[in-house]
Amino acid sequence: MSAPAFAARPASSRQLAGTGTLLRFALRRDRVMIPVWVGVNALMVLSMPNTLEGLYGTPAERADLAGRMAANSSLRAMVGPVLGDSLGALTAWRVGVYAGALAAVVGLLVVVRHTRDEEESGRQELVASGMVGRRASLTAALLAAAVANGVLALLVTAGLAGQGAAGALAFGLGIAGVGMVFATTAAIVAQLTESARLARGLTAAALGSAFVLRAAGDSATDDGSSPLTWASPLGWLTNLRAFAGERWWVLGLFAGAVLVQGAVAYALAGRRDLGMSFLPSRPGPAAGRLGSAGALAWRLQRGGVLGWSTGFLLAGLVYGAMAEGAADLVGDNEGTREIFRRMGGQSGLTDAFLAAMAGVLGLVAALYVVASVLRLHGEETSGRAEPVLAGAVGRLRWAAGHLAVAFGGTVLLMLLAGAGLALGHGEQVGPLLAACLVQVPAVWVIGGVAVLLYGLAPGAATGAWGVAGAVLLIGWVGPALDVPRAVLDLSPFGHLPKLPGGDMEWSPVLVLTALAAALVAAGLAGLRRRDMTT
Template sequence: MTAAVAHPGQHRLETASRAGNFTGTGQLLRLYLRRDRVVLPLWVLLLSAPLGSVYIDSIASVYPSAADRAGFADSILASPAQLAMYGPIYNTSLGAVGVWKAGMFYSLIGIATILTVIRHTRAEEETGRGELVAATRVGRFAGLTATLVIAYGGALLTGLIGFASLAGSDLRGTDGDIAGSLAFGLALAGSGAVFAAVAAVCAQLTTGARLARGIALGVLGATFTLRGIGDAQAGDGPAGPLTWLAPQGWSLQVRPFAGDHFAVLGLHVVAVLILTGIAYQLLRHRDLGAGLIAERPGAAAAGPGLNGPFGLAWRLQRGTLVAWTAGLGLYGLIIGSVVHGIGDELGSSQAIRDLITRMGGSASLENSMITYAFTMIGVAAAAYSISAALRLHSEESGQHTETLLTGAVSRTRWAASHLLFALGGPAVALLVAGLLGGLVYGRAAGDIGAKLPDVLAAALIQLPAVWIFAAITVALFGLAPRWTPVAWGVLTAAVAVFLLGAISGAPQWLRDLEPFEHLPKVPGAAFNPAPVLILLAIAAVLITVGLIGFRRRDLR
C-alpha cells in the first residue's frame, strides 16, 4: 500500500490561499491611517515628547544634587501608596529619578493601543462596515493585520521619540544617558505592544466593541493592580512575583538608568508573539461579526426599568458609571493616604515646594497638594463626562436612535437621558473620591471633622470645569455630529496646558483657555463664586445650543 503524495499544484493552491488571507492589507492600512491622522500622532507625541523637557529637566532643576535625589528616593520607598502608583526608584541617578513618575506611561500607552485596536477591528464588525469591506477583494486577516501594524508601529514610534526626548535632555553628558534612554523607550514600546495584542485577542471574543474594550481595559487594570500590590509589598527589596505577572512590571524591571536590563524585554516579545498568534487562530475559527463568547438570550419581555429612555440610558451607562466611580474613588483613597505629612516627603527642596504651592494656590503644602491632586481627579472625571456624552454619538452612528425616535420619545428627552449621566455621573464619582480621600486624610491627621469637608470641597469644586467638556461634546453632537469625537482633542489640549503651563511658564492668556485654571483653589484659598457661575453659564449655553442643533438637523 503506497502513501498518498500531494500534487505540487495542491501546495501552490494552499500557499496562494494563505497569501489571499492578507490581500488588501495595504489598502486597509492606508484607510486606517487616514482615519487616525489626528488621534494617532496625538497620543504618540503626548506619551513621548514631554519625557525629557518635563520629567528630566524639572527633576534636574528641583533636585540638582545626588543628596537631594537620595532624600526624595528614600521618601518614595517608604510610601506604599507611591510605590503602588508609580513603582520603586532603583537608584539616585538623574535619569532613574527623572523617569520614575513617567512609569505611569506604561499603562497609558496600553490604553491608547487598546482603543486603537478595538476601534479598527470589533467596532468595524459591530457597525457592519467590516462586512461591507469583506465583500470586496479583501482577505480574512487583512483588517487585523493592518490594525496591528498601526498599533505596534505607533507603540514603537512612541518609544523612539521618547528615547530621543530623553537623550536630548539634561541627561546629556551623564553616564548611561544613551543606554538608559533607549531602555526606557523600548520598555514603553513593549508595554504598548503587549496590550495591543491583548486587545486583538479580546476583539475575537465578543460581538460588541464596548464589551471587548471593557475586557481589554479590565486586563490592563488587573495587571496594574497586581504590579502595584507587588511593588508595595516589595518596598526597596527585589521585585515580588505579582510584579512579574504584569507587563507594566516587566517594563519597570527593565530599570532604565539603573542597570538597563534589556533582557527583560524578551518577555514583551514572547507575550506579543503568543497573543498575536492566538488572535489570528481565533479569527480563523469564527464567523464574521460573531464572537467566541456566546451572547446570552434576553428576557422575552422588557422589565419596568426599561420602560422609557431614562431606563434604557441607565442600562447602557451603568457599567461605565460603576467602573469610573471605583477608579476615581481608589485614586481619592490613595491621595488621602499620602497627603498628610507631605512636607516631610518633599524634604528640603524649596523649588518643588514653591511649585506645589503655585499650582495648588495655597501657602499650606497639604492644602495645595489636595487642590492639585483633586484637579487631576477632575480631569479624569472630565474624560468620563465626555465618554458618557459620546454615547449620543455612538447610538446615532449605530442607527439605534432612529428606531427609538419613531415612538413617543422626543429628541430632547432622549438626549437628556444620556446627558443625565454625562453631568450626574462625574458628580457621583467625585463625591465618592472626596468622601474616601477625606476620611483617610482625616483619620491620618486625627481630625476627620475638619479635613473631610475640605477634601469634599476640593472634589466637588471641579464639577463646573468638568461640565464644560460635557457641554462641548453636546454642542459638537448637535451642530457638527461628524466631529463629535474631537471633544477628546479639546480635553487633551486642556490637559497639556494644565500640566505644562505652570512648569514651563506659558502665557496667562493660554492658561486662561483651560477651564480648571479658573476654579477657586479650595480648601487653601477663599471661595469666589464668580468664576464658578461663569463656567456654569457657559456650560448651560453650550448644552442648549447643542440640543437646539440636534432638534433641527437630520439624523445621520
C-alpha cells in the same frame, strides 16, 4: 484585482489581502486621536528632565530624594521604586508607570475600534464582501497600534537621548512594549465578546489589574524584585531599569507576550463567524423593562459608570492615604513646594497636596464625560439611534437621556473621589467633598464642548478628545514647567478655587456652569436642525 487572481493566491496571502488599504484607512480615521494622545504622552515624558533638574539640581539632592522614596511604601505603590539618582532614572521613575498606562489605553482603543466596533456596526460585513482577507482587519488594527507606539518610542528615545542613549532607547521601547501588550490583549478580548463596549471594559480591567499588581509589589520592595511586580507588564517596565543599568533581556518578555497573545487572537479570529463571538451576549427578558429613552441610555452606559466610579473611589483612597507622606516627597525642596502651590493653592503642604489631587481627578473625569457624551455619536453612526427615533421619541429627549448619564455621572464620580480622599486621609470630610465637587463645572465645560461638536459638526465630534487631551496636558504638566498664567487660563480648571485650604470663590464656578449650559444648548440646537448620520 480580479476574483480569479484573488482565488489563486496562497491561503496565507488571501488571509491578509487588503491589509495595506485597511491600515491606511485606520490611520486616516485616527488622524486626530493618535497624534493627540501620542503627543500628550511624549510631552509628559520629555518635560520631566528639565522639571527635575530645576527641583533637584545637584547629585546630593537627587540622592536624598531617592533615599526618601525608598522608605515610603505608599509613594512607591503610586509611581514605583527609584532605581537611580540620575535625571534619566528619576524621569523613568516619575512618569514611567503612567506613560506605559497611557500607551496601553491608546493601544486598546485603536484595536477595539477597528475590530469589534466595525463588526458591531455592520461595516465590517460590507468590507468583508470585497476582496479582503479574513484576518486583514485584525492585522490592520494591530499595525495601527504598532505605528502609534512606534512613533511614541521614537519621540521618547530622541527626546531623552541627552540623558543617555542606551537608557532612552530602553525606556522608549519599554513604553511601546506595554502599549503593544495591551493592544494584543484587546485583540483577544475582541474575539471573545460581541460588544465593543464590553471589550474595552474588560481590557481596561486587565490594565487596572496590572497596575494593582505592580503597586502591591512595589509597596513591598524598593527594587522591583517582588513576584507581584514581575506578574505585571507595568512592572516589566520598572524592571527594565532604564538609565539604571538596563536589563535588555526584559524586552524579550514584551516581545514574547505580544507574539503569544497575537497568535491566540489570530487563531480565535479564524475560528468564528463574522459578527459572532466565543462569549455570546445573554438574551434580554421577554418583556421589555425600558420605558423611556433615559432608561435605555442608563442601560447602555451603566457598566461604564460602575467601572469609572470604582476607579475614582479607589484613586481617592490611595491619594488620601498619601497625603501625610507628601512631606517625604517634598522634603526641604522649595521648588517642589512651589509646584504643589501652583496646583493646589497657597495653603499648608497637606492641603495643597489634597487640592492638587482633587484637580487631577477632575482632569480625569473630563475623559469620562467626553466618552459618555460621544456615546450619542456612536449610537447614531452605528444605526442604533434610528429605530429609537422612528418611534415617539424626539431627538432632544433621546439626547437628554445620554447627557443626564454623562453630566450626572460626573457628579457621582467626584462625590466618590471626595469620599475616597476623606476615608484615605481620615479627616476633612466636608472640605474634601467640596474640593472634588468644585471641579464639576470645569468638567461640564469639556462635556459641553463635546456636545457642541457633536450637534453642529458630527464629523468632528472626536475632536473633543483633543480638547480633553490638551486640558489634561495643561493641568498635569503646566505647573511643573511654570508655564505662563495665560496658558494655564486656557483650561477651565485654571479658574477654579483651590480647595481645601483656599477661599471659596463662587464667581468662576457660576460662570463655568453657565458656559457649560450655553455649549450644551447650542449643541442640542444644532442636533435638532441637522440631518442625522451626516
